[in-house]
Amino acid sequence: MKITAQEEYGLRCLTRLAQAEGQSSTLPEIAAAEGLSVPYAAKLLGVLRQAGLIESVRGRSGGYRLAKAPADIGLGSLLLTLGEPLFDDPGYCQRHSGVATDGNCVHLGSCSLRALWNTLEQWIRGSLDQITLADLLQSEGQLAELVRSRLSHPVFPEAPLITLAPLSR
Numbered sequence: 001m002k003i004t005a006q007e008e009y010g011l012r013c014l015t016r017l018a019q020a021e022g023q024s025s026t027l028p029e030i031a032a033a034e035g036l037s038v039p040y041a042a043k044l045l046g047v048l049r050q051a052g053l054i055e056s057v058r059g060r061s062g063g064y065r066l067a068k069a070p071a072d073i074g075l076g077s078l079l080l081t082l083g084e085p086l087f088d089d090p091g092y093c094q095r096h097s098g099v100a101t102d103g104n105c106v107h108l109g110s111c112s113l114r115a116l117w118n119t120l121e122q123w124i125r126g127s128l129d130q131i132t133l134a135d136l137l138q139s140e141g142q143l144a145e146l147v148r149s150r151l152s153h154p155v156f157p158e159a160p161l162i163t164l165a166p167l168s169r
Contacts, residue, residue, distance in 0.1 A: 003083075004082075053066065
């Protein structure tokens with residue numbers, strides 16, 4: 001899994017705002033604290049604001065603050081807001097198809113790789129959504145233990161069992 005700069009620094013900016021506990025932080029404060037240029041921090045905060053994760057506050061004590069509680073922001077959804085899906089289903093077949101004579105992918109009806117990548121995408125997003133922005137405020141050791149604990153639970157609900165009954169004649 002590759003984390004882009006936008007995902008990394010956007011997450012760091014949000015963590016900085018979560019640490020401020022409801023107080024507004026200015027763009028220059030956030031940029032300086034994270035070692036970012038002001039224009040780059042502004043771009044990241046713009047993406048986060050458009051997604052409804054942060055809000056801008058005008059006035060003397062203005063700046064940026066979280067629009068949601070840190071516990072309500074799952075990392076899977078957040079990283080998807082800042083970046084791209086790991087597996088992009090609609091474009092996958094066009095980019096990786098062996099083309100048949102009719103122009104369709106030779107694996108159109110039966111593609112185990114598409115099923116694999118799609119399932120892994122859902123699993124990773126579901127796993128990351130079990131970790132919240134609030135969790136990132138813990139120490140490194142505490143967070144590692146929390147992640148291990150949360151990921152020990154299944155991400156996908158178990159499939160219901162089908163009860164077979166004998167056929168009656």
